[in-house]
Structures are given as structure tokens and as C-alpha cells.
Amino acid sequence: MSDSSSSLSRIRHRITTYILIALLAGAVFGLILNLVGQGEEGTFGREYLADGLFELMRIIFMNLLQMLVVPLVLVSLVCGTASMTDISALGRIGLKAVGFYLCTTMLAISMALGMAYLVQPGIGAEVPEVAEEELFAGEEAPSLLETIGNVFPSNPFAALAEGNMLQVIVFSILLGIAIVLAGEPGRKVLKGFQQLNDVIIQLVWMVMLIAPLGVFAIIAANLAREGFMDIFNLAQYFFLVLGILLFHGFVVYPLILRGIGGLNPLTFLRKMRPVQMFAFGTASSNATIPVNLTNTRERLGVDNKVGSFTIPLGATINMDGTAIMQGVATVWIANVSGVDLSLTQYLIVIVTATLASIGTAGVPGVGLIMLTMVLTAVGLPIENVAILLGIDRLLDMVRTAVNVTGDATASCVIAKSENALDEDVFRADN
Secondary structure, eight states, rough: OOOOHHHHHHHTTTTTHHHHHHHHHHHHHHHHHHHSSSGGGGGGGIIIIIIIHHHHHHHHHHHHHHHHHHHHHHHHHHHHHHOSSTHHHHHHHHHHHHHHHHHHHHHHHHHHEEEEEHOOTTOOOOOOOOGGGOOOOOOOOHHHHHHHHSOOOHHHHHHHHHHHHHHHHHHHHHHHHHHTTHHHHHHHHHHHHHHHHHHHHHHHHHTTTTHHHHHHHHHHHHHHOOOSHHHTTTTHHHHHHHHHHHHHIIIIHHHHHHHHOOOOOHHHHHHHHHHHHHHHOOOOOOHHHHHHHHHHHHSSSSOHHHHHHHHHHHHHHHHHHHHHHHHHHHHHHHHHOOOOHHHHHHHHHHHHHHHHTTTOOOOTHHHHHHHHHHHHHTOOSSSSGGGGHHHHHHHHHHHHHHHHHHHHHHHHHHHHHHTTTTTHHHSSSO
16 A cells, blocks of 8 residues: 555545544634624635635635535436346335424424423514525425426536436436346446446545544634624524434434444444535535544445435435424414424424425525425514524534434344344444
8 A cells, every 4th residue: 555545545544533523613713703703803704714714725625525415316326226136126216215304393393282281482582683685585484386387407417517316316316227227238337337436436535534523614704703792692493403403313223223233333433524524514414424424324224325315305305403403493483483383383394394495506605595484384573583693504514414424323224124234343343
């Protein structure tokens, strides 16, 4: 092995440590910039660092991550689908994945609504007036027919160019099935895709080399601009959402993993640390797909034919963390608006939030757009959504970490049920 390959291998093994250090350093540096940036003396920190250098680093890093998503999903899913000897297994995996994600999303929002009903956040709170330019435009949740119809691409190249993940997934599966049915020509095409997949995995690791710098820039810039003052103003709402998110991520998912999959949740959580930290830093499920897919395959032992389907699909429709935020935010907005929600409205919130999560882009801040759909469905004013903007970024980071944990949990459970989980790899200290 060459010196450069050996150095690269050492960096790969230490990437978790480097990302953790970057998170902590970015938080400390960002808070310092926020504290000294209140007066004229903070102009340099705000304009040249938070809005200048760090913003440039964030754009470059996030663009590189987004660059990886579509080719990785396309190639990996084609390889996974085409390698199946039993095409009917694909239907089973698909039904299990969709069922898992929808059930956990409904569980998450039901739990959030139940806790919010008990705690009643927002009662007696003084809500500041929202400037007209900060008002959110309400959106209606898509109908079931629209949701299903929009899954199928009319132009696969447009879907690839736009990063429409559901349509990319459908096209990749159909292409993989066509490769199987084509016989000998298909096997030649599959070999090319498998070689391309190996190259793209190396490209993922190349981008991961700058991940600590990207995470540092994102965290530092966010805290430099926003700080923690808004958290104190909305402490009841913030800590209720945070508590439910942590419970769902570190209690509900491990219970599912142990109860359904018979797997050790402590081993799982230990191996998910780098993915969770990466998702926390980027606040984007889509940007975390390359990291989560690689980790699920190499460290958790999930076969590519399962992971290449469940991870991209989960990044698109598994929005448990977002559902939790929406449940608590709906009750909070109802309370500050003096509206008593009926049982029917609670049920509408559950259904609307679940439908709205399907096909929603896994990018930062999309949760608040989805929230306007839920509020519109139950007739609540959407003006107060702008008040939550100040603290949503930090909560967005936490719920993204929860979402990707759910994607990996589903992958392990489904792979175990399909005899596609290498438990030696799962248990290994790799």
C-alpha cells in the first residue's frame, strides 16, 4: 500500500472524531462571533466570516454533497435491483419500506400531538407581531392521487437534473429490472454499473475528506447569525420538541430494532454516530444519503439490494423528526391563537402531515413549508410560523439526525427479514 493510500485510510477511520471536533469548534467560534457581533466591532465577524468565508465554504461543501446524491442513488439502486435473482423480492422490500416509514411517521406525530396536548405549550405566551415581509405563504397538502401520480417520471433526465428523488428511485428500479430481463446484454451493462459504483464510492470518500471543514463552517455561521436568544424566548416549545425528538431517536428506534429485528441497539447507535453528526451539521437528509448509504452497507452489514432502496426512499418520505415538530408547532400555534382543536382536527393533522412528508425534498428548512400545509388543512393562521424561524435551524439539525437514524433502522430491520443482513459485520468493531 502506498503512503498516500495509507494516509487516506487513517483519515477515513478518524473522520468521526474530526467531524465531532469540527462541530464543537464551530459551535464555540460561532457563539463568540455572535456575542461580539452586536455592535460595530462585530462587522468583520458578520460580513467577512459568517456571511463571507463561512458561507462560501458552506455553499461549496453542500454543492459537492448534492452533486453525489443523484449519481450515487441511480447507480447503487440499479446495481441492487439488477443483482436480485428474485424480482418479486423487490416488491416485498418496497412494501416493507413504505409501510415502515408511514407507520413510524404516524407514530411520531401522534406522540407529538399527545405530549403537546398534555403540556399545552403556548398558553399565556405573548407573541410578537410579525412583519408583513416575514409572513409565510400557505400551501395545501397534495392529494393522494397527486402524490401517487408524481412518483412516476415523464422525463427521467429531467428527474435526474432536478434531483426529484422519488422519480429517480422509480426510474432506477425500472432500469435495473430491464437489465435483468435483457439477459446477456444486460449483464454487460450491469458490470459497467458495478464498476461505476466503485468509482462513485471513492468520490464519496474524497468529498468526506473536507466534511469537517464544511461542518465547522455551517455550525459557526448559523450560531454567529442566530445565537441562542430565541431559544430562551420560546423555551417551552423548543425543549418539548427537542425532548420528543431525542426520545424517538434513542428510545423508539432502538426498541423497534430490538423488538422486530432482534439486533443490538447499542451497537447500532455507536455505528450511527458519524452519520448522526453529519446529518446534524448539514441539516439535510439528501446531503446525508452518501454517508448513510456507505455506513449502512460497510458498517451495519446491510446488503446493497436493500440499502440502495431504503436509504434514498427514507430520505424522501421518512420525516419522523419533521412530523414531531409539526405536531408540537400545530398545538403551540393553536394555543397562542386561542383556538381549541377538536379530535377531528387532530386526526386531520396526522393524515395531512403524513401525506405532506411524501415527496418533500430532504433539504434544510423544508419542515416549516410542510407546517403551513398542516395549518392550512385545519384552518389555523400561518402568520406565527415566522416566529419559529429563529429556533428552527437548530431543531432542523436535530430532526435530520433523527430522520437518518430512522432510515438506517428500517434498512437493518428489513434486511434482517430478507436474510440480507451480514450480522458478523453488524457486530464487528469496524
